[in-house]
Amino acid sequence: MSRITLITSGKGGVGKTTAAAAIGAGLAAAGKRTAIVDLDLGLRNLDVSLGLETQVFWHIGDVLKGTVSAEDALVRSDRYPNLMLLAAAQTVRQETLTKEALQRVLTELSGMAEHVLIDSPAGIGECFQLILPLADEGIVVTAPVVSAVRDADKVLHLLEEAGVRKRSVIVNGVRTELVRTGAMMQPADITDVLGAELLGVIPDDDAVISCANEGRPVSGTKTPAGQAYDRIVRRLLGEEVPIPPLKIKKKGWFRRR
DSSP states (O other): OOEEEEEEOSSSSSSHHHHHHHHHHHHHHTTOOEEEEEOOTTTOOHHHHTTOGGGOOSOHHHHHHTSSOHHHHOEEOSSOTTEEEEOOOSOOOGGGOOHHHHHHHHHHHHTTOSEEEEEOOSSSOHHHHHHGGGOSEEEEEEOSSHHHHHHHHHHHHHHHHTTOOEEEEEEEEEOHHHHHHTSSOOHHHHHHHHTSEEEEEEEOOHHHHHHHHHTOOSTTSSSHHHHHHHHHHHHHTTOOOOOOOOOOOOOOTTOOO
């Protein structure tokens, strides 16, 4: 049976789509049939992150309307033979975006993939609310700053209220020097505040930008961020992989030298 994982965030700009691309590519590289659904409607960046933007013909709006099947709309990756993408639409008519229509799409994809990842819109808007009851697992991506953590807390509460039992957090863009001075929150502090499992810590890494510009996920690269995502994928596949410590002294969040 397919595992449906919602990848979301309380606010934009924290690396949610980068995480979806990296995790999807990592699962596919591990031999798992993986489908990624881009539900960040109106923006559609996941195809660019995967280097598949020139191959998109049909999108999820066409599937929701019943113009084509989900299988026909999928874009497959030459780089990752086990990876499939259902691209987002630039616009979707409101009457086509229903829980029943999304359920139909996910049911079809579940028959084709072992893992179905949903890249949801940031925030807690209507699309996010429709997806909530359809997910088996929720991964919330946050940045190590107070405002992002507060928004992530709200998202985690909504996941819990919707009955999503497995909930975890990825802390993205961690800069050790700022954590050391107290200007950036420690990942351990964040998970204490949120009361959720820490799935992974992604260091601030220029490789994320260079990979995005090249249209390839950072997972699988021998970079700090790539190795961190590889460990996340291994955890999702059931391995017990420790999170490397930052090796810094604990200080107040905003204390300076």
